[in-house]
Amino acid sequence: MAIPVLTSTVTGVLSAPGAVTSSETINGNLVPLGAVLQVINGAGAPMNVTFTDPGRTPLGDTGTQAGVAVANGTTKFFKLTTGLIDGATGNITVGFSSTTTITAQIIY
Numbered sequence: 001m002a003i004p005v006l007t008s009t010v011t012g013v014l015s016a017p018g019a020v021t022s023s024e025t026i027n028g029n030l031v032p033l034g035a036v037l038q039v040i041n042g043a044g045a046p047m048n049v050t051f052t053d054p055g056r057t058p059l060g061d062t063g064t065q066a067g068v069a070v071a072n073g074t075t076k077f078f079k080l081t082t083g084l085i086d087g088a089t090g091n092i093t094v095g096f097s098s099t100t101t102i103t104a105q106i107i108y
Helices: 028-033
Strands: 023-027 036-041 047-051 068-070 075-079 091-096 102-107
Touching: 023 028, 028 091, 036 047, 047 075, 068 075
Parallel strands: none
Antiparallel strands: 023 091, 036 075, 036 102, 047 068, 047 091
């Protein structure tokens, strides 16, 4: 399922987060627009959000990045940056350690 994308306006926009799957893809073209990922943890336990590191070591190994915890019952925002974009696909890949009552949306 694709994460909903909201365009903010001076008159406001209604929040419309959607359910997430364990791995989601975000269009890298949203980065120059100042996009942020909002993750809402409605679960009874913390969960992690992990962005796939598209970089490569000199030996060709895929880089890894530690997950960032989102406490239960909280909302966290993540700035989307060019360093997260996979040059081969033009996309950002983000993983969710839990999907039960976890919703997200991208806002720019």
